[in-house]
Amino acid sequence: MRILRIQTLRGPNYWSIRRHNLIVMRLDLEELAEKPSNQIPGFYEGLVTALPSLEEHFCSPGVRGGFLSRVRQGTMMGHIIEHIALELQQLAGMAVGFGRTRETATPGVYQVVIEYLDEQAGRYAARAAVRLCQSLVDIGSYPPSELEQDLKDLRELCRDAALGPSTETILKEAEARDIPWMQLSARAMIQLGFGVHQKRLQATLSDYSGILGVELACDKEGTKQILRDAGVPVPQGTVINYLDELEGAIEEVGGYPIVIKPLDGNHGRGITIDIKAWDEAEKAYDVARAISRGVIVERYYRGSDHRVLVINGKLVAVAERVPAHVVGNGKFTVQELIEETNRDPNRGEGHDNVLTKITVDRNSMTLLQRQGYTLDTVLPAGAICYLRATANLSTGGIAVDRTDDIHPENIWLAQRVSKIIGLDIIGLDIVTPDITKPLREVEGVIVEVNAAPGFRMHVCPSVGLARNVAAPVLDMLFPNGGTGRIPIISITGTNGKTTTTRLIAHIYRQTGRVVGYTTTDGIYIDDHVVEKGDTTGPQSAQVILKDPTVEVAVLETARGGILRSGLAFDKCDVGVVLNVSADHLGLGDIDTIDQMAKLKSVVAESVSLNGYAVLNADDPLVAAMAERVKGQVAYFAMNPANELVQNHTRKGGLAAVYENGYLSILKGDWTLRIEQAVNLPVTMQGRAPFMIANALAASLAAFAQGVPIEAIRAALTTFRASVHQTPGRMNLFNLGHYHALVDYAHNAASYEALGSFVQNWPGERIGVIGGPGDRRDEDFIELGKLSARIFDRIIIKEDDDLRGRPSGQASELISKGIIQEKPDCQYEVMLKETEAINTGLDRAASGGLVVILPETVTRAISLIEARNPLPENMNQLQATDTQANLKSWVVNQV
Numbered sequence: 001m002r003i004l005r006i007q008t009l010r011g012p013n014y015w016s017i018r019r020h021n022l023i024v025m026r027l028d029l030e031e032l033a034e035k036p037s038n039q040i041p042g043f044y045e046g047l048v049t050a051l052p053s054l055e056e057h058f059c060s061p062g063v064r065g066g067f068l069s070r071v072r073q074g075t076m077m078g079h080i081i082e083h084i085a086l087e088l089q090q091l092a093g094m095a096v097g098f099g100r101t102r103e104t105a106t107p108g109v110y111q112v113v114i115e116y117l118d119e120q121a122g123r124y125a126a127r128a129a130v131r132l133c134q135s136l137v138d139i140g141s142y143p144p145s146e147l148e149q150d151l152k153d154l155r156e157l158c159r160d161a162a163l164g165p166s167t168e169t170i171l172k173e174a175e176a177r178d179i180p181w182m183q184l185s186a187r188a189m190i191q192l193g194f195g196v197h198q199k200r201l202q203a204t205l206s207d208y209s210g211i212l213g214v215e216l217a218c219d220k221e222g223t224k225q226i227l228r229d230a231g232v233p234v235p236q237g238t239v240i241n242y243l244d245e246l247e248g249a250i251e252e253v254g255g256y257p258i259v260i261k262p263l264d265g266n267h268g269r270g271i272t273i274d275i276k277a278w279d280e281a282e283k284a285y286d287v288a289r290a291i292s293r294g295v296i297v298e299r300y301y302r303g304s305d306h307r308v309l310v311i312n313g314k315l316v317a318v319a320e321r322v323p324a325h326v327v328g329n330g331k332f333t334v335q336e337l338i339e340e341t342n343r344d345p346n347r348g349e350g351h352d353n354v355l356t357k358i359t360v361d362r363n364s365m366t367l368l369q370r371q372g373y374t375l376d377t378v379l380p381a382g383a384i385c386y387l388r389a390t391a392n393l394s395t396g397g398i399a400v401d402r403t404d405d406i407h408p409e410n411i412w413l414a415q416r417v418s419k420i421i422g423l424d425i426i427g428l429d430i431v432t433p434d435i436t437k438p439l440r441e442v443e444g445v446i447v448e449v450n451a452a453p454g455f456r457m458h459v460c461p462s463v464g465l466a467r468n469v470a471a472p473v474l475d476m477l478f479p480n481g482g483t484g485r486i487p488i489i490s491i492t493g494t495n496g497k498t499t500t501t502r503l504i505a506h507i508y509r510q511t512g513r514v515v516g517y518t519t520t521d522g523i524y525i526d527d528h529v530v531e532k533g534d535t536t537g538p539q540s541a542q543v544i545l546k547d548p549t550v551e552v553a554v555l556e557t558a559r560g561g562i563l564r565s566g567l568a569f570d571k572c573d574v575g576v577v578l579n580v581s582a583d584h585l586g587l588g589d590i591d592t593i594d595q596m597a598k599l600k601s602v603v604a605e606s607v608s609l610n611g612y613a614v615l616n617a618d619d620p621l622v623a624a625m626a627e628r629v630k631g632q633v634a635y636f637a638m639n640p641a642n643e644l645v646q647n648h649t650r651k652g653g654l655a656a657v658y659e660n661g662y663l664s665i666l667k668g669d670w671t672l673r674i675e676q677a678v679n680l681p682v683t684m685q686g687r688a689p690f691m692i693a694n695a696l697a698a699s700l701a702a703f704a705q706g707v708p709i710e711a712i713r714a715a716l717t718t719f720r721a722s723v724h725q726t727p728g729r730m731n732l733f734n735l736g737h738y739h740a741l742v743d744y745a746h747n748a749a750s751y752e753a754l755g756s757f758v759q760n761w762p763g764e765r766i767g768v769i770g771g772p773g774d775r776r777d778e779d780f781i782e783l784g785k786l787s788a789r790i791f792d793r794i795i796i797k798e799d800d801d802l803r804g805r806p807s808g809q810a811s812e813l814i815s816k817g818i819i820q821e822k823p824d825c826q827y828e829v830m831l832k833e834t835e836a837i838n839t840g841l842d843r844a845a846s847g848g849l850v851v852i853l854p855e856t857v858t859r860a861i862s863l864i865e866a867r868n869p870l871p872e873n874m875n876q877l878q879a880t881d882t883q884a885n886l887k888s889w890v891v892n893q894v
Contacts, residue, residue, distance in 0.1 A: 001027060001028065001029055001030055001032060001077065001130055001133070001134055002027070002028045002030055003026070003027055003028075003126075003130060003205075004027065004028055004109070005023060005025070005026040005126065005564075005843055006023060006024070006025050006026075006123055006126060006127075007023070007024040007025075007083065007564060007565075008022075008023060008024075008119045008123065008565065009021070009023070009024060009118060009121070009565055009566040010535075010538070010565055010566055011372035011538060011567035011568055011569065011570065012566055012567045012568035012570065012571075012602055012605070013067040013562060013565075013566035013567070013602060014563060014598065014599050014602060015100055015113050017602065017606060018097065019098045019115055020566060020570065021115060021116050021117065021119065021122070022098070022113055022114065022115055022116070022566075023085075023113070023114050023115075023116055023119070023122040023123055023124075023125075023335070024111060024113050025081075025111070025112040025113075025114075025125050025126045025130075026104070026109065026110075026111055026112075027078055027081065027109065027110050027111075027112050027130070027591070027782060028109050029076070029077050029078065029108045029109070029110065030108065031174075031284065032076075032077045032137065032192075032484060033108030034108075034379070035077075036074035036075055036076055037071045037072075037074055037077070037080060038071075038072065038073060038074030039074065040136075040137055041140070041298060042136075042140035043071075043136050043137065043140070044068075044071050044072050045140070046136040046140045046141045046142065047068075047073060047080070047136055047221070048068065049070060049141065050132065050136070050141065050142040050144075050147060050669060051084065051087055051091075051132075051147075053087060053090070053091065054067060054068055054084075054087055055068060055154045057083050067083050068753055070638050073167075074104075075689075076101075076110070077102040077133055078103070078110035078112050079101045079467060080133060081101075081112055081126075081129045081130055081133055082099040082101045082112050082113070082114055083099065083101070083176065083220050084128075084129035084132055084133065085099070085112070085114045085122075085125040085128070085129035085200070086098075086099050086114055086115065086125075087372065088125045088128055088129060088150060088151065089114075089116065089121060089122065089125050089155060091151055091152065091154075092121070092151050092155045092158060093155060093158060094116070094117040094118065094121060094154070094158055095117070095124075096114070096115040096117060096367070097115065098113075098114075098115040099110075099112075099113055099114045099115065100376060101112040101113070102573045104591075105589065105591045111589060112126065113844070114126060115523050115769075117158065118157055118158050118161040119153050120157045120161065121158050123151070124150075124153060124154060124157060128150045128154075128473075128497050130394060131305050132146075132150075132312060133147075135531070141370040146441050148334045151415070153271070156340060156576060159328055159348075159349065162675020163188075163190070164203060165243070165354075165454070165455060165456040165459065165460075165886070166203050166204050166454050166455040166456065167188075167190060167201065167203055167204075167450075167650070167670075169437075169455050169456075169459050169469070169470045170190075170201060170204075170455075170473055170474070171190065172470070173468065173470035173473075173474055174470075174474060176191055177474060177481075177483065178483050178485075179192055179193060179474065179478060179484050179485075179647035180192070180193060180194060180482050180483075180484070180485065180569070180570055181193075181373045181541065182545075184546070186685040187200065188202055188203070189202050189482070190202070191374045191479070191546060192477065192478075192484055192655060193484020193485060193486055194486045194488070194545045194546075194550075194553065194569075195486040195516070195544070195547060195548065195549075195550035195551060195553060196514070196549060196550060196551050197478075197482070197484040197485065197486055198484060198548055199477040199478070199484065202423065203452045203454075204425045204443060204452045204453055204454070204455065204473070204701075205425070205451065205452045206424055206425060206476075206477060207472070207477070208312075208424040208476065208477070208830070209423060209424055209425065209451065210422050210423070210424075212422055213421050213422035213423040213426075213615075214307055214423070214451040214452075215450065216421055216422070216791060217421060217423060217426070217450060217451040217452055218264070218451065219450050219603075220261075220263055220264075220296060220448060221237070221238075221263065221265075221294075221296060221882075222447070223421065224237065226420060227417065227446065227449075227850070228421065230416075230420050231859055232413065232416075232417060232420070232446060233439050233440060233443075233444065233445045233446060234235070234445055234446055234539055235259070235298040235299055235301060235445050235447055236253045236254060236298065236299045237253055237259075237296055237297055237298030237299065237327060238252050238296075238297055239294050239295065239296055239297075239303045240252065240294075240295050240297060241293060241294055241295070243282070243285055243289075245295065246281060246282070246285055247278075248313075248876045249297040250281065251296060252297075252301040253298060254299050255530060256275065256276045256277070257274050257275060257276050257299075257300035257302075258271045258275045258281065258297055258298060258299060258300050259271065259272070259274075259275070259286075259297075259298045259299070259300045259338045260272050260275060260281065260284040260285055260288050260295060260296070260297055260298075261288055261296050261298070262288040262289075262291040262294070262295060262296070263293070263294030263295060263296055264291070264292040264293075264294065265288070265291050265292055268693070269291055270288045270290065270292070271389070272284035272287060272288070272289040272389060272884070273300055273389045274300050274389065275300070275428070276319040283311070287363075292432070298447075300594065301443065301444075301445050301447070302431075302433065302720040303429045303430055303431045303432045303433040303442075303444060304320050304321075304322075304328070304431070304432065304433065304435070305320070305321045305322075305323075305390075305391040305429065305430075305456060306318060306319065306320050306321065306402065306429070306430045306431070306432065306435055307315075307319045307399075307427055307428070307429060307430075307443060307453065307458075308414045308427070308428040308429075309413050309426075309427055309455075309458055309469055310404070310411075310415055310417075310418040310425075310426050310427075310428065310431055311424065311425050311426075311469065311472040311473055311476065311620070312424055312425075312472060312473075312475070312476040313415055313418055313419060314415060315411045315414050315415055316403075316458075316467065316469050316472050317401070317403050317458040317467040317469050318401070318403045318405070318406045318435065318460055319399040319400065319401055319403075319457040319461055319506055320394065320399070320400040320401075320402045320430075320435070321391030321392070321397050321398075321399055321457065322391055322398050322399070322400065322402075323386050323387070323388040323389060323390060323391045323395075323396075323397050324358045324387045324388040324395055324396030324398075324461075325384050325385060325386045325387055325388075325395050325462065326338055326340075326341055326358075326379070326384075326385050327379070327382065327383070327384055327385075327807070328378070328379025328380050328381055328382060328383040328384075328385065329379070330378070330379070330380055330623040331378065332378065333375065333376050333377060333378050333379075333742055334368070334374070334375050334376070334377050334379060334385055335811055336374040337379065337385075338358050338360065338375075338387070338640075339697065341358055342834070346460075347396075347894075348732070353862065354456065354460040355393065355396070355398065355460075355462070356390075356393060356394055356395065356396050356397075357396065358387055358395075358396035359395075359396070360375070360387065364387045364388065365387065367386055367387065367388070367389055368385070370748070371385060371386065373385055376628075377769075380576070380697050390598060392758055393456055393457050394456070394706055398462035398463070399456075399457035399458075399460075399461040399462055399463075399688065400461060400462065400463040400464055401461040401464025401465050401466075401467065402435055402464070403437050403458075403464075403465070403467060404465075405435055406435050406436070406439055407435065407436055407437055409438040409439075409440075410430075410435065410438060410439060410444075413439065413446075416426050417446065417449065421449055423449075423451055424448055424476060424631070425451075425452070425453065425473065426450065426451065426453065427450035427453025427454070428446055428448075428449055428450075429446065429447045429448040429449070429450065430444060430445070430446050430447070430663050431444060431445055431447050432445075432807070433484070434446025434518060438757070442796075455469050455470065466578070485571045486545075486550065486551055486552060487551075487552045487553065487574075487705055488545075488553045488555065488569055488571075488572040488573050489504055489553070489554045489555065489572065489573065489574040489575075489576065489605070490555050490557045490567070490569075490572040490575050490576065490603045491533060491555065491556050491557060491560070491564075491573070491576040491578070491603075491697075491701075491704070492556075492557045492558070492575075492576070492577055492578070492600050492603045493576075493577055493578025493579045493580065493600065493616075493622075493692070494578070494579050494580055494583050494596075494600075494747065494749050494750075495578065495579060495581070495583075495745075495747070495749050495753060496578045496579065496690060496693070496694045496697075496753075497519075497536070497556045497557075497558070497578065497749040498518070498519045498520050498521065498556055498726065498728075498729060499682070499691065499694045499721070499726050499729045499730075500576065500578060500647030500694045500697050500698050501517055501518070501519050501554055501555070501556040501883045502517070502519060502719075502725060503682065503694060503695060503698035503719055504517075504554045504576075504698045504701055505517040505524070505552075505554045505700060506700060506715045506718075506719045506725070507699070507702040507707060507711060507712055507715040507716075507870040508552045508554065508702065508707065509526075509527075509715070510707075510711035510712075510714050511707060511708075511711055513551040513552050514526045514549050514550055514551045514552070514828070515550070515552045515553075515554060516543075516544035516547055516549075516550035516552070516553050517544070517554035517555065518535045518536060518540045518541055518543075518544060518554075518555050518556050518558070518742075519535065519536065519556045519557065519764050520534045520535070520536055520558070521534070521535075521727055521728065522532070522535055523535045523540050523543050523544065523549060523855070524863055525544070525547055525549065526549070528807055530543060531543070534558075536555075536557060536558035536560070536561055537555045537558065537560065537561030537562075537565065537568075538561050538565045538566065538567060539565075539568070540569035541551045541553070541555045541557070541561075541567075541568035541569065542568045543557060545568060545569065546825075553567075555568070555604055556570075559584060559588075559590070559596070559599055559600065560584075560588070562599055562602050562603075563588045563590070563599065566602075567602065567603070567606055568680060569606075570606075571606050571607065571608045571611070572603070572606055572607055572608065572611060573607070573608060573610075573611040573612075573705060574607070574611055574612050574613075574614060574701045574704055574705060575603040575604045575606060575607040575611070575612075575613045575614065576603070576614040576697050576698075576701050577600055577601070577603060577604050577613070577614070577615050577616065577622045577625060578616055578618060578622070578693070578694070578697055579616055579619045579622060580593065580596055580600055580621040580622055581593070581747065581748065581749035582747075582748065582779070583596075583746075583747035583748070583749065583750075583775075583779075584747075584775075585776060585779075586775075586776050587774060593621065594621070597621040597622070597624070597625070600622075600625075601625040601628060604625045604626075604628070604629050605625070605628050605629060605630065607629060607630065607631035607632075608630075608631055609630055609631050610631065610632075611631040611632065612631060612632045612654070612701070612704040612705075613625065613626065613629040613631060613633050613634070614634050614635075614636065614697055614700050614701050614704065615633060615634070615635055615636075616635075616636060616637070616693070616697070617635035617636065617637040617642045617644045617645045617648075617655070618637050618638055618642060618693075624637070627813065632704075633648070633653065633655075633669060634655060634656070634704050635648055635653070635655045635656075636654065636656040636657070636693065636696040636697050636700050637653075637656075637657050637658075637696075638653065638657075638658045638689060638692065638693055638696070639657070639658075640657040640658065640659035642657070645657060647667075648667075649666045650669060653667070654666070654667050654700070654704060655667070655704075656696040656697070656699055656700035656703070657696070658677065658692050658693075658696060659671075660678050661677055661678065661686070662674065662675065662676055662677070662855065663675060663676075663677060663680070663692065663695055663716070664711070665699070665700065665703055672709060673716060674709060674712055674713050674716065675697055675713050675716055677692050678694075680692075680695060680716045680717060680719075681717075681718075681719065681720040681721065682694070682695055682716070682719050682720060682721050682726075682730075683695060684721070684730065684732070684757060687757055687760060688756070689753070689755045689756050689757075689879045690754075690756065690757075691721065691730060691755035695716055697711050698774060699716065702715075723861055727857050727858070727861065728742060728743065728744040728854070728857035728860075728861075729743060729889035730743050730757075730790070731743070731861065733865075733869040734869055734870040734889055735841070735844070735864070735867055735869050735870070736870065737844075737846045737847070738763070738844040738845065738846060738847065738848045738849065739848075739849050739850070740841060740844075740849070740850045740852060740858065740864050740869075741758070741849060741850070741851045741852065742850075742854065742860050742861060742864065743851070743852075743853060744850050744853070744854070745853050746771055746772055746853065747771070747779070747783075748779065748782045748786060751783060751786040751787070751790070754790070754851070754853075754890065755786065755789065755790040758790050758791070758849065758851055759789075759790055761848075761849045762847065763845060763846070763847035763848040763849060764792050764793070764844075764845040764847075764848035764849070765790065765791045765792050765793075765848065765849050765851065766791060766792065766793045766795070766840050766843060766844060766848065766849070766850045767787050767790060767791035767792075767793070767794045767795070767851045767852065767853070768795045768797060768836050768837055768839075768840040768850065768851065768852045768853065768854075769783065769787050769791075769795070769796060769797070769814065769851075769854060770796065770797045770798055770799060770810065770811070770814070770855065771796060771799075771810060771814070772799060772855075773798075773801070773802040773803035773804060773805035774802055774803040774804060774805075774808055777813055780810050780813035780814050780817065781814070781817035781820070783814055783817060783818055784813070784814040784815060784816060784818040784819075784820070784821065785818070786817075786821075787814070787818060787820040787827075788816075788817070788818045788821035788822035788825045789821060789822070790851075791851070792826070793826045793827070794818060794825065794826070794828075794845075795827070795829075795830050795836045795839060795840050796811045796814050796815060796827060796828070796829045796830070796836075797811070797830055797831060797833045797835075797836035797837075798810050798811055798828075798831045798833075799833070799855035800855060800856070801855070802832065808829075808831065811829045811831060815827065815829065830878065833854060833859070833860075834859065834863065835854070836861055837852055837854070837863050837864075838863060840852065841863070841864070841867065852864075
């Protein structure tokens with residue numbers, strides 16, 4: 001077997017709208033292509049031995065053991081690899097269950113699709129599943145050591161990718177509230193929401209965490225001084241930098257017992273408490289000094305350690321933290337009790353689980369000695385042996401919820417301290433013998449304040465109620481139930497995407513909002529170019545969604561990006577599908593037009609429940625997508641008598657049609673006319689039907705989102721198919737005695753659409769044509785046939801990037817189509833695009849039209865502009881020798 005390609009999907013995709021995180025492996029079974037599992041000796045037995053837990057896979061029989069019964073009866077290797085890849089992740093602690101396996105048009109080559117939680121782990125599991133199956137085929141077994149290593153690697157990948165318990169708690173709550181989120185590329189930051197409504201988090205630091213408050217919280221001594229000045233009970237202490245200052249510091253805080261800790265420490269590192277003698281103090285100083293230049297010496301206050309969490313000025317949780325310890329049973333040694341405690345499945349390494357495993361270090365041994373124990377001591381039943389002096393969960397401690405026990409005066413004090421320090425999310429460490437009484441009555445103190453406090457102890461306490469501490473964070477960041485979303489309009493189809501995208505963006509700009517949009521020629525924000533190039537994939541869309549100035553996202557969404565990565569968003573407010581035709585077939589295992597339609601329908605199916613799928617009612621493949629749309633449906637059509645549209649509006653549905661020369665909005669029994677097509681520059685005075693269809697789709701998408709009809713009308717009457725607004729889309733140039741037209745038509749459907757305009761040109765029509773090299777042979781022949789119908793003379797050129805074809809092959813196929821359609825057609829082959837364009841322009845007849853279908857739009861436009869076309873306001877077919885005939889044609893069409 002051979003892995004041909006592995007792709008990672010991260011959004012709604014061809015395989016699933018709901019399951020966004022999928023690995024797609026293209027697998028060549030090679031010699032196993034015709035061998036089901038029941039024909040491979042020992043395969044079933046080896047598989048059951050290696051992974052007996054596969055018994056839990058139901059598969060298509062729908063019962064426990066269903067999958068293994070399929071293996072016994074005989075199933076193909078791709079299907080088996082799918083289940084193994086899922087099971088390996090399950091065994092490594094990642095709960096996944098979705099998978100699909102489909103044979104491609106290439107015999108023996110399969111698409112194996114598996115769900116993942118961590119994408120690196122998912123890719124690893126896919127490769128490991130192939131290795132395991134190959135081993136079973138070759139030797140009938142998979143070495144247990146190999147399986148053990150696979151699972152170890154998977155666990156490590158999962159652990160390394162974990163966001164941390166606090167972050168995951170917030171993200172889980174965000175998902176429950178329909179707040180979208182994404183990871184940013186630096187400093188472990190998370191973005192909640194999109195565009196202008198976004199908020200950022202780093203652990204439990206938020207947009208609202210003031211830098212002064214964070215800096216103050218990191219300055220332990222400065223914090224104590226500020227609180228002391230405010231009358232808040234804090235420990236008596238001082239800061240030293242040298243060992244010879246230690247004795248004086250001990251006297252200054254009132255003598256033993258004392259606490260020594262690093263000035264810049266965290267998570268309990270370097271802290272020694274309850275020091276009662278000079279030799280202990282010296283050792284504790286060295287421990288703290290190894291972590292921080294400054295060392296704090298404090299009076300030791302007896303009592304329990306409490307973490308009090310205050311969010312947005314309100315106390316939300318209190319946890320009593322108990323240091324790592326074991327309880328004797330009269331049988332086990334301390335070491336055995338530690339091992340038994342660490343076997344608790346809730347304990348893991350670091351912060352990757354509810355609790356942290358207990359480790360023994362120098363501090364633990366010192367504490368054991370002070371208690372009169374060693375690791376070999378058999379603890380009496382009920383006896384407690386502490387293994388850490390500090391109560392941090394990260395060192396093996398546990399938490400007991402005390403939220404309902406804290407005294408009201410202590411609540412008031414904690415909330416006041418959060419304001420004094422100036423933090424939106426703050427953790428207060430309070431030592432008191434009784435949290436149910438005011439601190440002032442029991443000599444309790446606030447020993448420390450923490451910016452970015454951990455949530456784990458409150459979300460998963462060892463004892464007591466779990467507290468939803470993420471909710472107040474999101475209430476603060478997104479008040480009044482906000483989700484942080486901005487309107488997202490996604491546009492797909494075979495042809496017309498870029499023009500429709502730009503037109504929708506132009507409509508929204510009339511409302512005064514900042515619009516970010518992506519097209520095949522670049523990323524734009526508020527009409528400023530962010531990046532040039534083909535930017536119709538998910539990465540480009542994320543540039544818009546991450547930008548904090550964008551109020552509306554209008555995203556051209558091409559098939560390639562959906563196949564490679566899925567959509568960049570979980571759902572959109574409007575999904576526009578313009579048309580589906582036979583372009584790009586044979587690429588990415590999309591071999592039929594029905595498969596292409598399914599791929600394009602991802603946009604329509606991703607529309608939110610309250611959103612609209614805007615569908616072309618004149619295209620049966622697009623209209624059929626309505627059956628899978630979860631939101632609302634709106635149709636557009638060039639034919640006002642379209643039966644689907646009439647039935648839809650009769651039931652109160654929304655539609656846009658071209659009727660009596662007007663672009664109109666229909667709903668129920670009323671008609672709202674936008675404007676006559678002849679008054680809209682983008683429609684070439686009504687002569688370009690496909691541009692009218694694009695304008696209908698754009699108008700309907702905006703209207704469905706509540707954009708006023710006046711704004712839509714203003715946009716349509718000011719939007720031109722110019723080099724500046726729609727480069728490469730019906731750009732018409734007046735070169736005096738003739739015109740030139742540049743359009744990026746590159747498939748049969750776009751040639752036909754262009755022909756509906758060009759064929760009505762009253763003068764001679766010259767076509768400078770070609771097509772991308774990665775299309776099928778029959779596609780090039782069809783382009784030749786269409787060209788023969790559209791043009792009087794043809795110049796065939798080829799792209800600079802042949803996309804794997806030999807030079808001259810594409811032009812030969814186009815020529816073949818021309819001859820089949822019109823044997824006496826005038827055509828010639830001129831492979832270099834620059835030469836072909838200049839030749840066409842040189843040969844233009846008076847009153848004629850030279851249509852250029854370039855690979856590089858900017859190059860074609862530059863060649864035309866070098867010939868000094870008339871100003872743009874003369875670029876609307878004003879030539880006197882053609883105007884009368886064209887006007888007559890327009891009247892006839894209307």
